[in-house]
Amino acid sequence: MVGKLPRTVWRITLVLLACAPVIATSWMLTPPFNQAANERDLEQHLTKRPPTPGSEATLRQAIGDMQHSKLDYARLNKGLVNFPHNRLLRFQQVLIPLGPLQSLHYVGGTPRPDFYRVTFRNGSQLWGIYMGKNGRIEGLNVEKTPEPGDYIDGYASFPAGVRLQRAAVQLAVLLGAALFGRSALRLRL
């Protein structure tokens, strides 16, 4: 029993030592976060389909409202009714230094949102807007360097049913990989 403790400590030390080069290598191989490159990459993957009718005017209005701290919650769809106030504040923090809105240029869309290059007096941003069938805003986002609050609010906005559904998908992926390894790759001890 007495001999076991130093042996365990020695083994844990070995495990931790093995972690160090893994962490250092992965860090060195990962490029720094580059907002401009992310936006270029996203723009390249957008489909050149026509924009949803009304999305440009709605986005223009929403940006103007947020810059003046008066987002019209009646324009938001059911899923965004609980649009977190601190998220709005973060949008504002980004929008206000950019100055007045000058132009919106539609750059393409994914199956759901339309993306616009929004030019302000002091810079430009890539905004995504998803319109509901009732003409209200279903989703609204700006491509920017993520902040902790974006994740916290974003994750918190998922309904319980969706969370369970997504956890079930993860379980299926895990078991799918196991099944693939067992049957296709014939992994054995």
Add this chain to the structure above:
Amino acid sequence: MKRTRFLLILDTILFLSLVVLMEPRTSLTVHEWLGIAFIPLIVVHLLFAWQWIITTLARLGAKGAWRLRINAVLNLALFVTFVVSAFSGVMTSFIALPGLGIMSATFGRWTLLHNQWTVYFQVAAGLHIAMNWSWIVGAVRRHVLARPSARGDAAIAAVAGKAA
């Protein structure tokens, strides 16, 4: 046999934790604290597999030990993906670490790393389950169903480093 029973419980906890961890939208707070708790559990799992690691390393050069080599590479991949996922996860902690007064200044880069490597980790974990399927079935048959099988017991012995 106490060892196998303990490992079965530990691995069941690890499996269920992994499913929850893979979907942070279940709850970011749970994701972060569970992720931190996951690290020592993996270290314990590794300590219990120590004999297998030693036996495998000693036999890697043996003629015809290709299956052993594949398993060693898979386990190494699992270890690497786990280390990167866990460390980058800790570095991008939005709730747990800031709650302890620690804040990462470069979380954008760590987030990229975390998002990429957790996918690799998930696949590697799935393949690890595939590799150890006989052990899982053997341990469940012996300790849960009380209907041990020769094949299952052989897998238990193999993981304990007592057989090839």
